[in-house]
Amino acid sequence: MDIENSIMATKQGFEDSFSLGDYYNKQTQDEHHLKNILDFLPFSADMKILDLGTGSGYLSFPIAKKYPNISIIGLDIVEKALEVNRFKANEENVQNISFITYDGVNFPFADNEFDMVISRYALHHFPDIQKSISEISRVIKSDGFLFISDPTPNVNDTSRFVDGYMQQKKDGHIKFYTKDEWLQICGKYGLRFKKSFDSTIRFPKKKDTAYGFDELLKKHDKEIIESYELEVVGNEIYITERVNNILFCKR
Template sequence: MADIESSIMATKQGFENSFSSGDFYNKQTQDEQHLKNILDFLPINADMKILDLGTGSGYLSFPIAKKYSNISVIGLDIVEKALEVNRFRAKEEQIRNISFITYNGIEFPFSDSEFDMVISRYALHHFPDIQKSISEVSRVLKRGGFLFVSDPTPNANDTSRFVDGYMQLKKDGHIKFYTKEEWLQICGKYGLQFKKSFDSTIRFPKKKDTAYGFDKLLKKHDKEIVESYELEVMGNEIYITEQVNNILFCKR
């Protein structure tokens, strides 16, 4: 339990630092085509109540709330500073069907069967107890409700998990990326059945001065594996390309 709590604190501190950097964090995570693909993919209907798990800057929450004025969206995260910014933005833009709630990173502060859909983008690889988190997702979902997961995955030939070591160079609580097969196994354990999916990629920068031990990491892994991520160093930025799982589940 102590390890889980320390991991949550590391994630919280890392993301408070990232959000305070503003434009660089946006540069890492924004992708308008990917966002459009997600919005087209999600089976959103009138009067739904949607939970955005690990909402961060509200990257999914805001466009969904704007597009569907007759639904309710709640963004959940451990990073209070980001949520404060989100609340201010919602007030400024007069978006009345959205709210943001903080929690301890373990138990969700909601009743059983409260939501029609849970969505999460680029967040679940930070969750230290993924089994507990997915069990909480299943608990708060109605029968017939949906879970949408969008998260990077190791390349098919990354047998040494280079990508996890790379992500852990920055001390922001990265745990691991999961393969599609691992997601099917984890979610299936909690009554969440695969419906459909699509694949995408993300290419983003990491600041070299926060990638502690980068050169040492490169020596630990086969050159072919490193090259499969199209790694490129440009000044103080390191770029890699990651595959992304986009998977929709339905609660049985």
């Protein structure tokens, strides 16, 4: 799949997911994880922050409300989600937040515009990760920060079962990256590791969106599948994924 088609698949998949409302929230929200992220990030007064792949504004809104002197822009390809976010910001009178759509490749911002870029559960959908990290580095000021929170394969998942599983839902999943892969990719663009913490996410997927699920199970070792604590409950499939939470600094 080429980049343009991958972006369109992601956009359509997330428009479908957002239309489910509470079910999307059930898949992605975790108040304990959110608190850990907010405690972990190096906020300071008058920062300008880019929330890349903002989705429902899950990070943007709490940051904007807690730090009224910080300016936040949420960037995403899914216009429907951004419309909902704009309405919510207006209804809740959150004035230090805005939401912008883009083409999924080129960031509509000047060089050195942001003090921090944050991204949660989004980068595994980006079809040209080298270009995206290059763009992230371009828009971050010197000594600014990048925070990535994204699932990662289990250590023993050498056959990449988890990527095959995620790709069963047609929402443009490309790849989960290991911590070492993030260090290598980000290091190429002047982003140096500062600190990290690990977490997990356990979430449901509707079985009727997991196309070829039974065939997928036959292709991978039982031990690998079991390491994700896979469980089928009615029409839902649950797995537990490890999550990298990594802070980089631009030098």
